Amino acid sequence: MKDKKERPYHHGNLRAALVEAATGLIEERGPGGFTLREVTRRARVSQAAPYRHFRDRDDLLAAVVEQGFLGLSKVMSEVAASTHSPAERFRRCGAAYVTYALERTAHFQVMFRMEPDPEKHPAARAAADAAFGQLVGVVAACQESGVLPGRNARVVALIAWSLVHGIAHLAIGKQFQFKTRAEVLRFAGVATDALLEGLRVGNRPAK
Amino acid sequence: MKDKKERPYHHGNLRAALVEAATGLIEERGPGGFTLREVTRRARVSQAAPYRHFRDRDDLLAAVVEQGFLGLSKVMSEVAASTHSPAERFRRCGAAYVTYALERTAHFQVMFRMEPDPEKHPAARAAADAAFGQLVGVVAACQESGVLPGRNARVVALIAWSLVHGIAHLAIGKQFQFKTRAEVLRFAGVATDALLEGLRVGNRPAK
DNA sequence: TGTACATCAGTGAACGCGCGTTCACTGATGTAC
DNA sequence: TGTACATCAGTGAACGCGCGTTCACTGATGTAC
Numbered sequence A, B: 001m002k003d004k005k006e007r008p009y010h011h012g013n014l015r016a017a018l019v020e021a022a023t024g025l026i027e028e029r030g031p032g033g034f035t036l037r038e039v040t041r042r043a044r045v046s047q048a049a050p051y052r053h054f055r056d057r058d059d060l061l062a063a064v065v066e067q068g069f070l071g072l073s074k075v076m077s078e079v080a081a082s083t084h085s086p087a088e089r090f091r092r093c094g095a096a097y098v099t100y101a102l103e104r105t106a107h108f109q110v111m112f113r114m115e116p117d118p119e120k121h122p123a124a125r126a127a128a129d130a131a132f133g134q135l136v137g138v139v140a141a142c143q144e145s146g147v148l149p150g151r152n153a154r155v156v157a158l159i160a161w162s163l164v165h166g167i168a169h170l171a172i173g174k175q176f177q178f179k180t181r182a183e184v185l186r187f188a189g190v191a192t193d194a195l196l197e198g199l200r201v202g203n204r205p206a207k
Numbered sequence C, D: 001t002g003t004a005c006a007t008c009a010g011t012g013a014a015c016g017c018g019c020g021t022t023c024a025c026t027g028a029t030g031t032a033c
Helices: A014-029 A036-042 A057-080 A086-103 A105-113 A122-144 A153-172 A181-201 B014-029 B036-042 B057-080 B086-103 B105-111 B122-144 B153-172 B181-201
Strands: none
Touching: A014 A036, A014 A057, A014 A105, A036 A057, A057 A086, A057 A105, A057 A122, A086 A105, A086 A122, A086 A153, A086 A181, A105 A153, A122 A153, A153 A181, A153 B153, A153 B181, A181 B153, A181 B181, B014 B036, B014 B057, B014 B105, B036 B057, B057 B086, B057 B105, B057 B122, B086 B105, B086 B122, B086 B153, B086 B181, B105 B153, B122 B153, B153 B181
């Protein structure tokens, strides 16, 4: 293999390195801090180099988004495998979602900012859909085991996603007065349980 | 008064005009499309003019955010006054929130992007707090009339806010497959009812 | 095994652009006497 | 009512900057024979 000291002309895996550098940059400077030039500086590469691997700025950003959703999927599937109780799995998935958002704030924001039009970047879109698919699976399992009534799993998953996403987004935006991550997670638990209870009862509007 | 045709040297109410132009610009070009220079072009004023009224770019943007929250407060208080049933008020407030977000997409996004640090712009912060106050009031009314159990109204309001905010944010980000605004609102209604039901039952976790 | 050559993945300089902000200025307004 | 003057709210030109992207190029790699 190559000597690590002398940098070879060919990078080896510049594409991945650029995505990684971009992610780090976003995490450090916030969602708006992303520029192609700063990414190339971090990857120690000329400013024209990314164009070998990405069509343009947005194309690289879309790859960052894709990675974000892949990571989210991974975290959620790990968590889902950690228990056999469907209701508990539901709760843990919610907690994992919020945790992911709080741990990788800026990355999370970029994922949902859709500044690169998601329709033009099918890989990013697909990764997002896969993450949502995890959630639908968890809901379906709750339904099969009778913890939730057997209504449209997608709609139920969408409701749960909305709640947990709202918590994540508001927490990131400092709209809550919570001081620690643990407090946010405890709150998320209470909220998730309330929703689960309501979904369980069925969907009669309260008078 | 002045002849409308010949533009007077003094504008009259440039501050308000700039905020309005900025809002229009954001609505047209998206949350990232805001630039001071484009705002001055739209207000037909020199590019140095805003500095008479705003410290810098972020200061103007904060005024836009403030206006956004004032508008949201207004909409919610109007809606709250439209019925005497506390539960119905709860639902209508949720619908109003989502509607506001869908009608003024980009403006809504800017409000929660906190790109001007909210701590440095107390007026914006205060307007946001006032909007949340509306919601707390609605929840408290539900509790007083026995529709909801009398727990911490702020926490309950936070849960409701999270749900409705998540719906708004995901809908804006095209994460739902809904095609019309009416579909989103119907979905929001179902979600709100489920949550209300769960909150009503109390907060025992489901087994 | 050796060589010619196509292809790939980088470099480095340059482009044009729009941005936020500052500066010395000037026109309009309001007030004191 | 008239005038001097301070203050306010604009103008217009200029600054320096970092950005995304293009271009002709060159070094490294892989393959055919």
